[in-house]
Amino acid sequence: MTRSYREQDWSSSIAEFTGVNSSYYQGKFADLFEGSRARLRPNWAAAIVGPLWAASRGLFGAFLVAGLVEIALVIGIVFLSTGGLSVDNMSRAQSLEKLSEARLTQANDERQKGNEAAANQMQELSKSLAQSAANERAVANDKARAATMLIVSTIAGLLGLRAIFAVAGDWLYSRQYMRWRRDRATPSRRSYQRVVACGLLLVIIYVVALFGAKVPQLASTLAIQTNTSELAGITATALDRFFTSITQSGRSIFDAITGSISALVASVESLLEGLPWICTILVVVFAAWLLAGSGTAAFTGAGLVYLALFGFWQKSMVTIALLGTAAVLALSIGIPLGILCGKSPRAYRIFRPMLDLMQTMPAFIYLVPIIAFFGIGKTPGVLATIIFGMPPVARLTALGLQQVPLSIREAAVAFGATPWQSLVKVELPLAMPSIMAGINQTILMCLSMVVIASLIGAGGLGEDVLQALQFASVGQGFLVGAAVLICAIILDRLIQGKRSNNQ
Amino acid sequence: MTNFADAMHSRSHASAFEEGQLRVGNQLGVDQREPVVSCSNVWKIFGTRAPEAMEAILDEGLGKDEVLARFGCVVAVRDVSFSIKKGEILAIMGLSGSGKSTLVRHVNRLIEATTGIIRLNGVDISKVTSAELRSIRSKQVGMVFQDFALLPHRTVRDNVAFGLELQGVSKRQRWANAQAAIEQMDLKGWEDRVPSELSGGMRQRVGIARALAADPSVLLMDEPFGALDPLIRRDLQDQFLALSRDLGKTTLFITHDLEEAFHLGDRIAIMKDGAIVQLGTAADIITSPADAYVADFVRGISRVPILTARHVMTPANSTEPPHVANAPVATLETPLAELIATGAKTRSDIAIVDQSGRTVGMVTIETMLSAMKEVR
């Protein structure tokens, strides 16, 4: 059993992987796989050239980590051994001594003038300055002594690192070998090109970092010197022109989108605002009771009354109208997109980077291109919200579909389901918890974006938040914040409640 | 001892023509029936280079490992041919990875063969359109899975009615059919529960009911009782056996468990590395294993419930009629267990007679004892 790693098929494949020095690695890997004590024997090549050994064998991760740590340690040694720690104290001591001498001369001058009192004062001052200078010198000496200790321990660290390399290097390499067995694209054999490239990289980093630490002037000359504002200005103008041309050529499309969205928002808004607030509260509280039980209903009622009494009602309704429109649109784009991604790995590969981008970009950055195409107001606000809110539901829908057990999907096919039947009757119901979580997240992200969208004139509660920020009015800000929070909690509870009721 | 072995050998040859016959019940007219499922020279090679690998196998006779090394392809089914008659249960037996699941999934074309022909009720299923295929899957084949594969969001009733629902059968009709299947599997009263409220054994009964609901002619069962504990498994085996005798379903039954295979299968196919190494009745396999692999498999299995007088008797020499005048009498199909009981009571040899009452052989205490002993 244990001998099997030394047998022909393993040995020849290890030899194919390692190239040079294969007999050493054949023995070593077998030791590692068998867990024999000999697996701890050091690899001297790895110990002596350290990161460069890793580079030559294609262990780029180990190379990078160890290389950077070693550079940091070496720079530390250089810094310490040139008195880097005590240099500040030293120069301070020197200037203090100069001052003290100056005061002493002043004192002597005064004494010659016969101004005894002033002379004494000066002399005192000089003495105390001399004292501080002596203190500084003492500190500098202490630091210099400490520096020696630090240098010793840093060198010890460096050696320790190499020791780790010597012992763990082959282990890392054997893991690389196992990866290579699975995937032949994994780097294998020894190559000097890799050593040269990686060595060059280390040297460059070392030089730049060393000068950065030691010689600030040099570092600033090495830094890229361009008139950044000028460059940005040119580019911005070019982009302006670009966006304008797109907007003009696509005017009719943008107008159509703007028109339909603003009509949608307006109708939802007029519905919500037209209804007397008491009616709305009753309806929502009843819905909350139905969907999520009496506790949530009570909270909802209290929250809505707060909105009404503190004068946030109208703005809340605007926010909810914006949110409702945006969320419905985000869901009706996001869920089908998620289904597509869940069913087709290729579509997922294409869309995932886009979804990542949409989600990771700071919310404010969306606003810029949106303003370029759609101007300011409610429609761009809704569009930005859709883009920001859509990724979670798309992602979680895809995830939910991917997690449907294979055997259940197979059962559907075995009983004669068409792809559509399988999707609707089996996969979507099984993915439902995940999809509902996605819907919840999407709606809450839409809410946060709707608040931010007041920056581009979308209106609603965000406007009050903005005002509170501009005038630093803490009290007002607190009240609006509570209003937004209440909206968020009510929405969250309503959707969650529906989910737990389903199960 | 040598005599006995020789006798066994010649007997199994004598009964070779009966291969494929049902072990119990309606034995008349067996040979006239058309096969319900038949496979001829089916190969399945997984991997993108399957056609190339197939060529190389046919030209150079490569083995499984060589194909994997050269083409990165897995040979899952290797030149399999068999046919199953109506009402027969074929147990498919083999170690993990021997290709049982893959083979069975060819019958309803969940997996397409690399080469070879599969016929279901006389139809070459590789030639049907996708609509016809769906109709075959839902009406002619029922499938049961090891991990049940029930739909967790549906009640027992809706799970059982699932196949009919896919066919577009009206709600009234499908619920009626489902109810019948549910009652057949002793699940009455559980119709409105969801699977998570059921025990493992009950879940698999739902799985079987679902497969039966559309009254298919063929059942595919992929280790249906593999996940159940021994007591419940035995229960379900007996229930299934009775049911399948009643309904006359043609069944492909995958199992890991030799006892189960012998208990349920009219015939047993033993697979190894994608090929069927032996196909025959339990008695065939136990009395004359095709090779060391099969012999290894059946070692340690109890032979008493499997063998009958036909297998253990010493044939009577026609020139020399049996000398015991009033010996107890048994037929060719009398199980060994019964012979032992008779022998123990009367302490004498037993005469074996055929249908016309002619004495065709003798069973002595010694022959019974050596028959019980395993072949090494």
Ligand SMILES: Nc1ncnc2c1ncn2[C@@H]1O[C@H](COP(=O)(O)OP(=O)(O)OP(=O)(O)O)[C@@H](O)[C@H]1O
């Ligand atoms: N989709 C697939 N792609 C590639 N290889 C597969 C695929 N399905 C099965 N195989 C391979 O085919 C061989 C037979 O697998 P199969 O599932 O039929 O075995 P099995 O006899 O059912 O085993 P078990 O008893 O464990 O279920 C295995 O070597 C497996 O790795």
Ligand SMILES: [Mg+2]
């Ligand atoms: Mg299987």
